[in-house]
Amino acid sequence: MAFQLPELGYAYDALEPNIDARTMEIHHGKHHQGYTNNLNNALAGTDLEGNSIEAILGNLDMDNKAVRNNGGGFYNHSLFWSVMNPSDKGTLSGELKTAIEAQFGSVDAFKDAFSKAAATQFGSGWAWLCVDKGGKVSVCSTPNQDNPLMPGVTCQGTPVLGLDVWEHAYYLNYQNRRPDYINAFFNVINWNEVARRYAESK
Numbered sequence: 363m364a365f366q367l368p369e370l371g372y373a374y375d376a377l378e379p380n381i382d383a384r385t386m387e388i389h390h391g392k393h394h395q396g397y398t399n400n401l402n403n404a405l406a407g408t409d410l411e412g413n414s415i416e417a418i419l420g421n422l423d424m425d426n427k428a429v430r431n432n433g434g435g436f437y438n439h440s441l442f443w444s445v446m447n448p449s450d451k452g453t454l455s456g457e458l459k460t461a462i463e464a465q466f467g468s469v470d471a472f473k474d475a476f477s478k479a480a481a482t483q484f485g486s487g488w489a490w491l492c493v494d495k496g497g498k499v500s501v502c503s504t505p506n507q508d509n510p511l512m513p514g515v516t517c518q519g520t521p522v523l524g525l526d527v528w529e530h531a532y533y534l535n536y537q538n539r540r541p542d543y544i545n546a547f548f549n550v551i552n553w554n555e556v557a558r559r560y561a562e563s564k
């Protein structure tokens with residue numbers, strides 16, 4: 363069964379004014395669809411076909427650039443859409459909030475660390491909040507479509523929150539103002555989904 367482009371679960375204009383409809387339409391319908399198609403093409407007829415995306419990335423030969431780039435792109439964007447929600451954002455609370463405060467000292471300090479990781483990732487990449495098996499959280503960034511599931515990536519763990527900082531994610535609305543886009547992202551985080559991923563991953 364080939365991978366399918368996941369539904370957003372909300373309208374392209376639902377995240378406005380934080381993320382504009384045109385960016386969402388191109389990002390989901392063109393970029394993510396492209397990663398999905400290219401991943402399926404790269405897997406077709408290989409031993410990897412039929413595995414889950416988590417298993418493929420977790421055991422990845424990092425020299426396999428087609429699967430690294432497109433499998434990462436497929437997984438990363440699927441996570442990204444799910445951790446944003448215009449209507450049911452929830453609040454940062456419970457055991458996830460406790461874990462964040464234990465690691466960073468406060469929620470504001472976590473936001474600063476995450477924003478810094480996103481702002482200082484040179485060129486294209488992602489910022490992540492990850493969790494290890496013991497429930498400890500960490501913040502990091504990765505280049506291109508790499509992510510913390512992949513072998514040898516400097517930050518390891520299961521990503522529970524991710525922010526795309528490729529220019530295609532923000533350039534139409536924010537041009538070179540990546541920090542403004544990062545700030546806006548915090549307005550649309552779906553904390554219920556991040557907490558669900560945390561509980562499932564730790």
Ligand code: MN3
Nearest residue numbers: 393526528531
């Ligand atoms: Mn993208």
